[in-house]
Amino acid sequence: xxxEEDSKKKCFTFIWKxxxxxxxxxxxxxxxxxxxxxxDDLFETKWKLKLYPFLENAIGFWLHxxxxxxxxxxxxxxxxxAFLSSDGTVLSAYKVACLFKNGNSFGTNSxxxxxxxxxxRKLEFLPQDTLTTRCRIWKSFGDLSKNVQCSARNRIxxxxxxxxxNIKNFSSLKSGEKRTYEIKSHDNxxxxxxxxxxxxxxxxxxxxxxxxxxxxYQSIKMSTFQLSIVEASKNAVKCFRDEFWSRDSSGSxxxxxxxxxxxxxxxxxxxxxxxxxxxxxxCAFSFGTMQEEIEKIDSDCIVVAKxxxxxxxxxxxxxxxxxxxxxxxxxxxxxxxxCVSDVKLRTKSQTYLSxxxxxxxxxxxxxxxxxxxxxxxxxxxxxxxxxxDESVSRMLHYIYSAEVEELDWASATELYxxxxxxxxxxxxxxxxxxxxxxxxxxxxCEALVLADLHQDENLKGFVQDFIMSHGEDILNSEAWxxxxxxxxxxxxxxxLLKF
Numbered sequence: 218x219x220x221e222e223d224s225k226k227k228c229f230t231f232i233w234k235x236x237x238x239x240x241x242x243x244x245x246x247x248x249x250x251x252x253x254x255x256x257d258d259l260f261e262t263k264w265k266l267k268l269y270p271f272l273e274n275a276i277g278f279w280l281h282x283x284x285x286x287x288x289x290x291x292x293x294x295x296x297x298x299a300f301l302s303s304d305g306t307v308l309s310a311y312k313v314a315c316l317f318k319n320g321n322s323f324g325t326n327s328x329x330x331x332x333x334x335x336x337x338r339k340l341e342f343l344p345q346d347t348l349t350t351r352c353r354i355w356k357s358f359g360d361l362s363k364n365v366q367c368s369a370r371n372r373i374x375x376x377x378x379x380x381x382x383n384i385k386n387f388s389s390l391k392s393g394e395k396r397t398y399e400i401k402s403h404d405n406x407x408x409x410x411x412x413x414x415x416x417x418x419x420x421x422x423x424x425x426x427x428x429x430x431x432x433x434y435q436s437i438k439m440s441t442f443q444l445s446i447v448e449a450s451k452n453a454v455k456c457f458r459d460e461f462w463s464r465d466s467s468g469s470x471x472x473x474x475x476x477x478x479x480x481x482x483x484x485x486x487x488x489x490x491x492x493x494x495x496x497x498x499x500c501a502f503s504f505g506t507m508q509e510e511i512e513k514i515d516s517d518c519i520v521v522a523k524x525x526x527x528x529x530x531x532x533x534x535x536x537x538x539x540x541x542x543x544x545x546x547x548x549x550x551x552x553x554x555x556c557v558s559d560v561k562l563r564t565k566s567q568t569y570l571s572x573x574x575x576x577x578x579x580x581x582x583x584x585x586x587x588x589x590x591x592x593x594x595x596x597x598x599x600x601x602x603x604x605x606d607e608s609v610s611r612m613l614h615y616i617y618s619a620e621v622e623e624l625d626w627a628s629a630t631e632l633y634x635x636x637x638x639x640x641x642x643x644x645x646x647x648x649x650x651x652x653x654x655x656x657x658x659x660x661x662c663e664a665l666v667l668a669d670l671h672q673d674e675n676l677k678g679f680v681q682d683f684i685m686s687h688g689e690d691i692l693n694s695e696a697w698x699x700x701x702x703x704x705x706x707x708x709x710x711x712x713l714l715k716f
Contacts, residue, residue: 649673
């Protein structure tokens, strides 16, 4: 059913982010509730969203009206539920008109495929492991008095550990002999995961190296574990990674190392220097606690509609996504591996080690620096004095991971400047999209100056349209008065649009 006319009406928008989403621990049909929110224009009715992450192969998503005898017995609305990408694009959506009585819920148990969200298209649905959802509510008859946007978040509490397990005298380990490592709680010194390493005889009498992971499911609701062998050169060779859920409580999990004992001994100088096998263990634990908060409520903020993308997935596309994810993991590891860096980015207070070919691939400005006889090519150092440390760090994170860390208005503005300076177009577009989505009366003039300064006609036109649609509120503000004093030409140009 189509509701095209609703896009012209005022609506209540609720943006809900679930951080550390991949650590959901709920059992089958278990639910995660959003923080409650109130829609004043609908008789002050109270609502919440309900997310069901484990419904067989699907994810359920529902809007629930909370029981409240003080409010109207029933309200008829049109509402839309959506999953959003990092730039605000709609990845999955559900829209319907319903009559809500006290305690009613409406939605769907097949809102999105679980494999799509948590695996095949995880980079799209869960950037920085955050699921962004949106609920928009319109009156079925009539209109709300104003656009209102409310933002909230839930954060699944996760404890992360990274440590080395150094197994000494490794070559003397005998078949059947075990080495054990206990991971303990910081709070009460209780063991909540055990690691075991042991050997067994193989078919050709070559001893096979096994690992056993034993979680304490009374404490742990969900956990991830990754193990790598650290070479003498300090490079980490990833061996395996797996996830554990208490609802599957099948006990321990066993893994076999891809090297046999004799193969490791043949390359002893590489893998067992000083007869020590060094293992890097990286794990994260969810103990079933969650934090929630309402972030802000902005009245008269513009509501931006994004077109819905194609959600059809094929096996070939899934395979490509997995390969792409692996490539990005390798790039991230290069960012943290300073021993192969060949250029420094130097701000006023920090120095970041990087790689010329990766910077050149993402930025034509960096490419020109390192390709021509410029001072940066000769000195192997790029001085960046006009950007702050956080912006440079965020820019490098995007270059190496294609991911944008959580933004607010200030960080999005600073990152926009960095992306524009080095002509990283996709990053600039992401920042621009954030600024559009979070545009409101208080920051419209600031956004207009930014767009004009950087000759961004798309963003500039968008902001000018917003200013014209909120004429008196903005034109009578101190921000507009300051704009008229410092940039009269831009203010005059914007006013001309009204006539």
